Amino acid sequence: MVPSLSILDRKEKCTVSSPVFAPWDDPNEKPLIRFENVSKRFGSFIAIDDLTINIYAQEFFALLGPSGCGKTTMMRMLAGFESVTEGRILLSGKDIAAVPPNQRAVNMMFQSYALFPHLSIWDNIAFGLRRDKMPKDKIDARVAEMLKLTRLEEFARRKPHQISGGQRQRVALARSLAKAPKLLLLDEPLGALDKKLRQDTQFELMDIQESTGTTFVIVTHDQEEAMTVASRVAVMDEGRIIQVASPANIYETPNSVYVADFIGDVNIISGTAKPAGKDRYFVDWVPNQAPIVAVSETGFSDGQKCHLAIRPEKISITKDKPEDVENAVEGKVLDIAYLGNLSTYHVELPGGQIIKAQTANTRRISNRGITWEDPVWIRWNATAGVLLEQ
Amino acid sequence: MRRFALIAVPYAWLLALFLIPFLIVFKISLSDAALAIPPYAPTLKDGFGALIEGLDLENFWFLTTDDLYYKAYLSSLKIAALSTFLTLLVGYPMAYGMARAPEEWRATLMMLVILPFWTSFLIRVYAWVGILSNEGLLNQLLLWIGLISEPLTILNTPTAVYIGIVYTYLPFMILPIYAALDRMDDSLIEAAEDLGCSRLTAFWLVTVPLSKNGIIAGCFLVFIPALGEFVIPSLLGGSGTLMIGKVLFEEFFNNRDWPVASAVAVILLLILIVPIVLFQRNQQKQAEAEK
Ligand SMILES: Nc1ncnc2c1ncn2[C@@H]1O[C@H](COP(=O)(O)OP(=O)(O)O)[C@@H](O)[C@H]1O
């Protein structure tokens, strides 16, 4: 799975480039953007609901959420195309409510690209620079630099309708980067691209973000994309931010079933908690089965409802009953999804719940011992899952 | 066979309704006026050989000897050009307003633009006589609110002709511009503002260029019929307004000089061919750009 791979990448990166880039953990750091109790209503419809968030300089910040949850609305408020109903937005500490869009040091790459059809690629990129009354030779140099960065040199003289979708997307990016904004807003920039091109472009975006030092806020509804590019991910639902964290943290320690379910594949086992020593809990999940052992730093009272979220790759599967493990349950294989490098087993447990367990295919197919309808054992450690209240 | 029929129908239409009448008019323009029915000679009754023999360019030559004709052509060109420009000035904001209006309003606004076509053109022009004359509604209103103390003379001046043409041809200007503006993606304006344009510069740099084809189409749709306009200058323009349509009418009905009238018409057509060809090319280019 791509998210887990990219987390590995990131961990390596972190160890190489110390100190770790995490301005959000530093109380002295001033945010570049601050949403302060921002609400936005369209008539009686609440698009953004009392939202507070800090975004720091040089971050690659991803807004992730289902369609209609208010991502575009947040971007449009930042760019100045929508007013704020309540609360305020600060850019470098200053309230920007009164600043019109053409005077904000913010540029936006539109979901539809919004390239000017009557202008050549070159003129599209130069458009913003010309408005700043930049001298001609400086404009030439800057446009050339942008064309090189986005590998569009050959297409400079063409019109937008004479290039492909992927090239148009790069023109839109070059145009919004040309003015070297403090903040670049990308609204589902890669939505129209096919998978391969999208992955290439994600890495290109990360390179560009690193080499220009611009702060990027990217909107996406694709969780893999958010995990790949972002330094932090905000998961949104119905105008609210449910969780903001680094991709690794949001994957490993989601704060709710909603987030766990939204990011990657997850098994949710619901039950009631019973304290069993420091940070340890027994979870009763079906009658007549041994309780599950789980570790959690958040406290649960005796008999409180809880949900255990475990990623499929944290669950292993064997034919024989494992010894000396914290959690082992017997079940029956319903289905096997062979994904090449991985196989996912769908195992039915007593009580009818279906759990996904994933193993890496290090051996050849013929050697795999488990097939459909086999009775199997699945097991996981007490620390493998996250215990959630809701 | 079916393809042939499909192509043949419009060509047959053109042949019957444009080319053949034109050839007849052209032939008459090469004839001489005569006291006969029809009032020119030679006709086919004289035999084909004599018919060909009798044709000459005398009438066209005549048009150059009297400066009435070239003045009328020039004056028509001037009136048509200026009124096209005025129609654009009035029509563009209206089309812009329509395109920016809330979705649910647009059908109604469109209706209001087209509505005047449902009454007779002649009645609408006559109505302007009632409005613009010295005792007309406009003067009464202005006198009543005290803006003027003497009635203004508008009727029977070129001003009345401009008002009449702008009023009559306004829908032809509004509709193509509206169509162009309606097709335009609103996010382009936002993108322009995002890149540092004020509202006004965004309008000049994005909205106007993108509605260019609509503007061109609208201007031709007004200019071409306005050039040969007859009813408006004769009803509103009085004797002081010289337009080629009026000259043509007088040659034809008052002087009964069909050959000279035909020559005037042929020249008018030649003048119109240039803008018509340009208009067609614009339409074609637009169709190609949309592919
Ligand atoms: N101008 C508007 N008028 C009314 N409702 C709007 C407007 N813009 C957005 N909305 C509503 O606000 C919600 C959030 O929209 P949006 O921010 O575009 O969502 P997304 O997360 O898909 O980008 C949607 O339900 C949408 O219908």
Ligand SMILES: [Mg+2]
């Ligand atoms: Mg959106």
